[in-house]
Amino acid sequence: MTSTSGSLAADLLADARRGSETSLGKLMQLHASYLKLVVASQLDDRLRARVSSSDVVQETFYEAHRDFPAFRGATPEEFLGWLRRILMNNLLRAVELHLKAAKRDVRREVSIDRAQGPGDRSVAAIASQLPHVGDSPSASIQRRENADALGHMLNSLPDDYREVIRLRHQEGLDFSEIGDRMGRSSGAVRMLWLRGIKRLRGLLDEGSEG
Structure with a gap:
């Protein structure tokens, strides 16, 4: 410096x-x-x-x-x-x-493809990304088991949170592309995504304690 x-x-x-x-x-x-x-x-x-x-x-x-x-x-x-x-x-x-989770994820994706419809697969794909903001692998695996419950939790999020999570994890867009879609800067949508994931993880924590 x-x-x-x-x-x-x-x-x-x-x-x-x-x-x-x-x-x-x-x-x-x-x-x-x-x-x-x-x-x-x-x-x-x-x-x-x-x-x-x-x-x-x-x-x-x-x-x-x-x-x-x-x-x-x-x-x-x-x-x-x-x-x-x-x-x-x-x-x-x-x-x-x-x-460490790569092989397990491949096996889970095959299982999910066989057992669930397209909508459920989208929810499971989002669930698999939640550890990006910090969590233990064992807890994440447990929380991913019920895609239906996660779908309800996603629907309960504010519209902006739900949309940024959908664009990031279902459509695979980067933050600049999401910013173009939502009329915001890439930095703004990145922070919105972090808050949305934090809110979703809070709901998952509540669900795991119930």
Whole structure:
């Protein structure tokens, strides 16, 4: 980090400490390119087709924004180290969820194709993506077992949440394409997707406890 950028980062961190969300956002964006390079250097070849560097970084920013009150560092260097730890946790989760579950998912897809109609398969496809925002594999498997219940939960979401989840997981669109469909920026629909998935996971948690 150059002296100029280091000074800017220090000023932004100080402002963020005083409660400025705008400064916190700018501080995170200073490190976006670096974090994307970290993702690109760490991703397994088998994951590159399934995991977007931008998605991992955006998820990291979402978690960092949410958890910033718990950050105890005092310098920009400590903040960057904190961001990197969050990022690496997200990458490790991706490895666990995508690679270790690959064979199981193939078997499940064959089973689902035989047992369910097209609508149910779409719901199951969405369910299989829920771990992207963090969950244990065993819990995710249990929650995926009842596609009908998940379908009802999806229908209970606000229209914008339901639509962004449908476009992302049923039509396979990237966030820029979803933004074009919904008349929003790619960053806005990415955050909308994260909130929708969080809401859906909350419903799943309630259902698993009932």
